Amino acid sequence: MLRDLSFAAPGRFWVLAAAAGLALVALLVLRHRRSTGERYAEPALLASVAPHRMGWRRPVIATGLALALVSMTTAFAGPSVAGEQPRERAVVMVALDTSTSMLATDVAPDRITVAKSAASEFIRDLPDEVEVGLVAYNVAATLVAVPSRDHEQVAAAVEDLPLTDGTAAGDGLLLSLDAALAALGPAAGDPEPAARIVQLADGDTTVGTSLEDAARTVAAARVPVSTIAFGTPDGTLELNGRTYPVGVDLTALREVAETTGGRSYDAFSAAQLREVYDDIGSALVREPGRVDVSDLFAGLGLALLFATSVPSLLWSSRLL
Numbered sequence: 001m002l003r004d005l006s007f008a009a010p011g012r013f014w015v016l017a018a019a020a021g022l023a024l025v026a027l028l029v030l031r032h033r034r035s036t037g038e039r040y041a042e043p044a045l046l047a048s049v050a051p052h053r054m055g056w057r058r059p060v061i062a063t064g065l066a067l068a069l070v071s072m073t074t075a076f077a078g079p080s081v082a083g084e085q086p087r088e089r090a091v092v093m094v095a096l097d098t099s100t101s102m103l104a105t106d107v108a109p110d111r112i113t114v115a116k117s118a119a120s121e122f123i124r125d126l127p128d129e130v131e132v133g134l135v136a137y138n139v140a141a142t143l144v145a146v147p148s149r150d151h152e153q154v155a156a157a158v159e160d161l162p163l164t165d166g167t168a169a170g171d172g173l174l175l176s177l178d179a180a181l182a183a184l185g186p187a188a189g190d191p192e193p194a195a196r197i198v199q200l201a202d203g204d205t206t207v208g209t210s211l212e213d214a215a216r217t218v219a220a221a222r223v224p225v226s227t228i229a230f231g232t233p234d235g236t237l238e239l240n241g242r243t244y245p246v247g248v249d250l251t252a253l254r255e256v257a258e259t260t261g262g263r264s265y266d267a268f269s270a271a272q273l274r275e276v277y278d279d280i281g282s283a284l285v286r287e288p289g290r291v292d293v294s295d296l297f298a299g300l301g302l303a304l305l306f307a308t309s310v311p312s313l314l315w316s317s318r319l320l
Contacts, residue, residue, distance in 0.1 A: 008078030064308030072301030093176035097201035139166030147183035170209030224262035
């Protein structure tokens, strides 16, 4: 944990040098007083003139107090380690496939029911500071909810999405990208914009911009897309007395994730999907940074101070 330890104010370690100098002066004064007392006192009075000897206890107490000083000075110097921290601001766009094929029942009770339930749960569980928006796409892409911190409102909007024929998956990605960058404003020009797209789908584009072209555009904007593929490769849909093959297109969705630098997931059950969302949720809202550990050193210093000063006072009514 402490391999990447660094300090915001390393110059404050001069406190240790000053303390060491004062300790040395105090030691010299103590030895001088001791030698003076032994020189002029009668042998019978030495016990009352010389300090009470604590034997092995004194070096143990001195060591504990020294370690307490080192630990608390380290805390004063602003220590931190490499780690992850919450983003101050992030935009998450959920792009949900609402084509008729999402009625397939190979993910029980059906793909769209599980997708809506998991999407709503994911949106509600995002940290309050994260803005989340919603895009639905079938024959066309629609911005259902602009990015907002009102997670409950966006989650509720998921439940009312209708289904129809057609899969404008590429247009859904592009619309999600536009909404995310518009919400970020000037920050959209950062080297790594704090935006992510989560695409829930079961197949490739059948109308509009191709997924391949859309993925290249999103990648150029440096916004990763995490894709969740719903269903099984041999899924079918019963509609109007006929059976249609609606196997999930894992390859197309995986290529989107790879092109944009995101991750792809295959979800075959509601339980698996919740695990996927937990993983995505933590990755979306955290970024590399420095984690302050001054409290750790300050607490250690206080513990050492308490553990040495109290026994010392009990043994001799003084610290040393």
